[in-house]
Amino acid sequence: MHLLIALKAFFLVLFNGRLSSQVNDVLVHRSEPAGLPTAVPSQSDETPTVSSFAEKTLPAKGSSGHKPAVAKPVKPARSEALTLLAALQREGRLLDFLKEPLTDYSDAQIGAVARDLHRDCGKLVERMFNVQPLLTEAEGAAIEVPVGFDAARYRLVGNVGATPPLKGALIHHGWQATVCELPVWNGSDAAAKVVAPAEVEVK
């Protein structure tokens, strides 16, 4: 099993520039002398770009010296969830779509709008979270669940009481964010709950 994963990893790293730099990062972090202050744990599995994680958790000095660090950690003036919702509305009109009753429209009308929404919101999610399958095996393939697995990574159904290591078929490969780069909002407190401003054309 280890050999298979190692081979798979080898080819993935060879042909995927992004992954290879991630792997390199993991290796670099591992090889640090134990005496140095350790990097923030979440850092090792993110791509080396500025993220809002980095803003809240300054990387320890000496670790990965060439990564951008943001000088002043800014405490967001409103929930990041609202900032994300505002971005989805701004770039993909998601809120307009969800708030509109569908009963009046044909599937073709909805479909036409959904295509653009899919493209624009999809791009945004890709940019901010770069979501990748959690497992690289094909769905339907036989896989082995490691001993002492993390219940947040694997959700088991069926004969879950069997003796480990557990074997089964992969139903859904799962998703995970590889980055988390949300916009930072620094507007006034009064506007903290505004998701989209009212638009007025001045005559």
Added chain:
Amino acid sequence: MSQYVIGIDLGTTNSVLAYAPLAEETPQVQILPIPQLVAAGTVESLSALPSFLYLGTAAEAESKSLDLPWSANRDFAIGTLARRQSAEMPDRTVGGAKSWLAHSRVDRHQAILPGNAPDDVQKISPVTASRRYLEHLVAAWDSAMPDAPLAEQVVVLTVPASFDASARELTREAALAAGLPVGLILLEEPQAAVYAWLDETGDRWRKMLRPNDTLLVCDVGGGTTDLTLVGVAEENGELVLRRLAVGNHLLVGGDNMDLTLAHFVSQQFAEQGVQLDPWQSVSLWHSCRAAKEALLAEGGEATHRITIAGRSSRLIGGSKSIEIARQQAADLLLDGFFPQCALTDRPARRRASGFQEIGLPFEADTGITRHLAAFLQAHGTHGAPVRPTHLLFNGGVFKAAGLQNRLLELVGNWFAPTETGSAREKPVALPGLHDLDHAVARGAAAYGLAKQRGGLRIRGGTARSYYVGIETAGLAIPGAPRPLRALCVAPIGMEEGTEADVPSGEIGLVVGEPAQFRFFSSSTRKQDSIGDLVPHWTEEEISETDSLETTLPADDTLADDYVPVKFHARLTELGVFELWCNSTKNDQRWKLEFSVREDTE
């Protein structure tokens, strides 16, 4: 002590910053995420900074909605927000500042942008706009890397190959004002694309190219098209690269294509009785870019539906859509911008009229292929055009694979093996350059590394020859100006780090008065060497740029009213062209500067 090399692509529509640490054994070039306003009060870090500047209202400045992490009380915005504003409020938004830099018919220091700004807007000059984009990049870097200020790093800034000496000097001026280091290196964009390709392929490029190969770099940006030829030769068993020629500054690019498609689509909407407002026009523009890529992809869709959402909160109810067929898009874009043409075809000439509106000199002929044909013909020898063996595509436009294929097909037809001709293979596309949006910045950083560590460099020297206008002495004819001749002060291919006296007669400079010289350049006259006097030329061959001037101080050491001088040309290691007047009587010398008026802001 520099810790990084930084490559900056100051683009017409997008700017990108790439960097690599100098200390590492195998440094990886990375892209710096640039924090920028994406909406009022909302900052996001993105890999590119759109080169747009929005001049805000007093209310926006007071509500602090244009503030950045590193700067408070701002009354302008740069980047994504400014680009969004450009459609709805064009008279408050500056775009295309870079194209203005190369436009020598206007004073680039004068506050002329945005063109139709209302009275409450403080206009700015093209140089100031460029400076602000660079200041934004500097601030983004400095706040990300507080221990390694940008001013102390090795910085490479790219310029279009077609920029002449004065446009380069203005770029440099904006860069130094923005806080870039004095040791700033200027690099031509198509060369940067080649460095990006070399960096991407590693050592494998030595197997892909052979001596006597010729690379044609087609760099089609948002607003400009840049053509460059790079030759491969063998020296002491090693392959070396040499830049052979660059094309003229062509003001046509990917944005023109998207707008053409958008114009076509909005007419279709108009036929359905739907009029689009400016906001919808922007969203149409973006949809058309996506449509272009989808329809011109290899094995792309036969039809593509373009939907314009309603302006109000009723998204579905207010939306209208139409379908465009692959053939329609191909007719519009391929035939409009990459038309089939013969190698002997030439671009249509601009109609000269007595009255010209002040504005950018957009190309009269948008057929890039005709410009390419003229370019290959102009740089051939013995009347035969240059025959490229490889094509390297750069610029986001080429994400639409159909455009790459059209160029390849056309160049292939131009140089098809004939029965009488040689049986050489057709030109092929070089594999690689997948990161079309960031390749120039990446290549600039890779070049900085090569320069620091002694890696492979493209040689070439100046892409243009430079001339000073000299009025010929002779019988004066009343009412007619004296005939003008062009004295070549620098030939094409003058190498960086060299200087030379210009052989000529003595020229008298009057003390205490500005002495002004008309200044010309050519990208095609390879036959001229330093000191040659050119009696006649056409506008296509030699074009006039900003004049040069110097003022000799009224000095006691100067006995006469005028000083006899000769010209001395110098190209610095950093690629800056300088022209000096050396006294023929003593060691005194004066540098000629491009005529610039005071900043009127």
